[in-house]
Amino acid sequence: MTPCRALALGLLLASLAACSPTWTRVDSAGRLETKTKDYSVELPLGWVKNSANSSDLFITRDGPALNYIVVNRQPHDVKLPHTQRETRADMLPHELAELALAEWKSTDATANLEVLANTPATLGGQPAVRLHIRYQNERGLPIERVMVGMVDAKGRLSLVYEAPAIVYFQRSLPAFEAMVTSVRFQAP
Amino acid sequence: MRRLLIGALVAALALPVQADITPWASAAETRELAPDEKSLWQEAGEFDQALVRAGKVNPDPALTAYLQGIIDRLYPEFKGRIHVHLLNAQHINAFALPNGSVYVNAGLIARFQNEAQLATVMAHEGAHFTHRHSLQQAEQVKNAAAFALVVAMLGVPLVGDLVALSSMFGYSREHEREADEIGYQRLVAAGYAPRESVHTFEHLLAEVKAEDIQEPFFFASHPKLQDRIDSYRELSRDANSGEIARERYLDTTAALRLASLDADLAAYRYKQHILVLADPERRREYPPEAAYYLGEAYRQRGEAGDLERAEREYRIALETAPQFAPPHRALGLLLYKRGDKALAAPLLRRYLDLAPNAADRGYIEHYLKDLAP
Numbered sequence: 001m002t003p004c005r006a007l008a009l010g011l012l013l014a015s016l017a018a019c020s021p022t023w024t025r026v027d028s029a030g031r032l033e034t035k036t037k038d039y040s041v042e043l044p045l046g047w048v049k050n051s052a053n054s055s056d057l058f059i060t061r062d063g064p065a066l067n068y069i070v071v072n073r074q075p076h077d078v079k080l081p082h083t084q085r086e087t088r089a090d091m092l093p094h095e096l097a098e099l100a101l102a103e104w105k106s107t108d109a110t111a112n113l114e115v116l117a118n119t120p121a122t123l124g125g126q127p128a129v130r131l132h133i134r135y136q137n138e139r140g141l142p143i144e145r146v147m148v149g150m151v152d153a154k155g156r157l158s159l160v161y162e163a164p165a166i167v168y169f170q171r172s173l174p175a176f177e178a179m180v181t182s183v184r185f186q187a188p
Numbered sequence: 189m190r191r192l193l194i195g196a197l198v199a200a201l202a203l204p205v206q207a208d209i210t211p212w213a214s215a216a217e218t219r220e221l222a223p224d225e226k227s228l229w230q231e232a233g234e235f236d237q238a239l240v241r242a243g244k245v246n247p248d249p250a251l252t253a254y255l256q257g258i259i260d261r262l263y264p265e266f267k268g269r270i271h272v273h274l275l276n277a278q279h280i281n282a283f284a285l286p287n288g289s290v291y292v293n294a295g296l297i298a299r300f301q302n303e304a305q306l307a308t309v310m311a312h313e314g315a316h317f318t319h320r321h322s323l324q325q326a327e328q329v330k331n332a333a334a335f336a337l338v339v340a341m342l343g344v345p346l347v348g349d350l351v352a353l354s355s356m357f358g359y360s361r362e363h364e365r366e367a368d369e370i371g372y373q374r375l376v377a378a379g380y381a382p383r384e385s386v387h388t389f390e391h392l393l394a395e396v397k398a399e400d401i402q403e404p405f406f407f408a409s410h411p412k413l414q415d416r417i418d419s420y421r422e423l424s425r426d427a428n429s430g431e432i433a434r435e436r437y438l439d440t441t442a443a444l445r446l447a448s449l450d451a452d453l454a455a456y457r458y459k460q461h462i463l464v465l466a467d468p469e470r471r472r473e474y475p476p477e478a479a480y481y482l483g484e485a486y487r488q489r490g491e492a493g494d495l496e497r498a499e500r501e502y503r504i505a506l507e508t509a510p511q512f513a514p515p516h517r518a519l520g521l522l523l524y525k526r527g528d529k530a531l532a533a534p535l536l537r538r539y540l541d542l543a544p545n546a547a548d549r550g551y552i553e554h555y556l557k558d559l560a561p
Contacts, residue, residue: 083456092525094551105455111243111276119550140241 022051026059033057034186036073039124039157042182044175067163067172069179075155082106087156093120096151097129100158104145110135116144123150123157124183134165144169148180159183209327211319215269218288225286225323232285232322239275239291246274246294254440255292255310258303262311262374263318270314274444278452280395284313286322297441298448299391299460301473303433304375304384311371311378319370321363368416372423375430382427389417398463438473445474449481458485476508480515487518498522513542517552524555533559 024030026043034040036056043049047059047069057071076087080103087096097118104110113135121130128150137143142165149158161176163169212218221229239245246252255272263270270288275281278295285291290313292306300306316322359367376382393413449461464470465482483501486494499522505515520535536552536559546552 085456092521092551093554094521094548097548097551099456102454102456105451106457108277115547118547120554136243138242140243 023048039185066168069161071159073157089153093129112136124185209324214265229287232287246276261378263314282309284316288317298445303437304380305388307380308385308388311374312367315367315370321359379430381430381432382424385420398459453484458488461485477512479505529559
């Protein structure tokens with residue numbers, strides 16, 4: 001192999017490595033995640049974390065098509081992708097729930113969206129919303145999704161769990177509930 | 189990349205029309221299909237099934253029968269061959285598949301004022317089927333140099349993508365003109381008021397302007413809406429009067445149009461509601477509950493003075509439809525946010541009385557605790 005070819009191959013391999021997502025299994029040593037020096041959350045053991053995802057956290061147990069949990073902490077002025085709306089610190093919990101639903105209903109990928117529960121909740125000791133929905137994806141498969149979210153002066157925080165309604169949703173729901181309970185905000 | 193490739197394919201579809209594919213004269217002629225056309229029909233059938241599986245088709249038998257009656261009146265010799273389906277989608281869209289399936293979006297029905305206006309769109313879509321525009325486009329595309337590359341890069345079956353492209357992204361401009369002409373003739377022959385066809389496109393243009401959108405799918409390669417309004421006006425200038433069927437349309441579609449308001453607002457699509465419901469003439473097409481939906485649209489828009497406008501509409505709804513729960517909630521929450529606790533509490537309690545199984549009961553009870561003296 002000529003030096004030039006070797007260099008080209010090396011660059012190609014390096015770029016491929018850079019593009020590929022980094023998956024790491026969650027073990028007891030790396031379980032506690034502290035994000036943006038603002039909040040911490042405990043991840044379920046044995047799940048797999050994708051560190052290349054643009055969200056704060058993206059984890060799955062059996063693969064993203066079968067279950068995943070995504071966590072996002074964003075400032076209010078980052079617009080939501082479908083409705084192009086921003087959140088506000090003075091939003092009442094039901095207004096946040098309404099906006100989350102509007103965001104989900106604004107895409108054709110969620111047919112027959114049905115709200116199974118929409119209730120006040122707490123997250124890290126602060127007032128929050130809990131939304132539980134069911135919809136059909138583009139292949140007709142029933143999917144269930146739970147979101148627990150809140151707003152404060154700094155922005156919004158949401159934890160979303162999604163899985164096919166049959167078998168998978170119930171199976172990993174306790175792991176999600178434990179994760180929600182583990183959220184702690186750091187003292188300013 | 190995919191968008192670029194689809195663009196190349198759409199450009200290929202805009203090539204001159206094949207002249208040797210003759211239109212069908214009746215349903216009987218569709219019994220024997222050439223292999224290429226058979227393949228198109230098969231793919232279209234699969235597309236039909238995929239839409240059902242994905243929960244996109246509204247199965248309401250009364251509404252479907254009503255829509256079917258309109259197309260059968262427009263194309264009586266194709267009765268049993270053209271099948272109309274109602275799609276649970278709010279975008280202003282309609283499309284025809286090569287096998288005679290015609291899809292009409294709920295959002296399109298919600299925008300029109302009478303049957304003649306809807307019939308204008310359905311007559312146009314029926315013409316795409318009877319004049320075999322999908323097959324013509326398939327033949328054109330086969331000859332396009334870009335097509336092999338497109339198919340290879342997209343990695344999708346030729347016909348499946350073609351069905352989706354020609355049906356949903358729009359046909360060529362020539363096909364659209366032809367469908368306009370044939371559709372207009374069918375509208376007149378069926379006894380509908382030809383002048384309503386002008387209003388059909390005026391509504392669509394108003395919608396496009398209100399939403400500040402460039403081109404919805406239905407119009408992707410259509411002639412400009414203003415040009416079509418002008419040409420339909422010219423065509424219908426000396427036309428005889430015909431049936432408008434306003435009452436029948438409003439009665440049959442009342443529940444769908446109300447549900448459409450709900451679905452739009454749930455997705456924060458409020459602009460068209462303000463466009464329609466703030467117009468006193470259009471407002472009369474809706475039941476008293478419409479005041480609540482207009483109030484919600486103002487609240488969602490959130491411009492200066494909109495909260496006051498919303499409050500006014502909520503109060504109108506409370507007066508004209510006192511058993512309708514949502515305006516009690518909406519006004520109660522507006523007053524709660526404003527700090528008018530004494531006024532908010534009875535409204536929220538009344539809301540829970542009227543809607544004991546409300547999905548948001550937990551929030552309302554939470555706010556009521558906060559309002560307790």
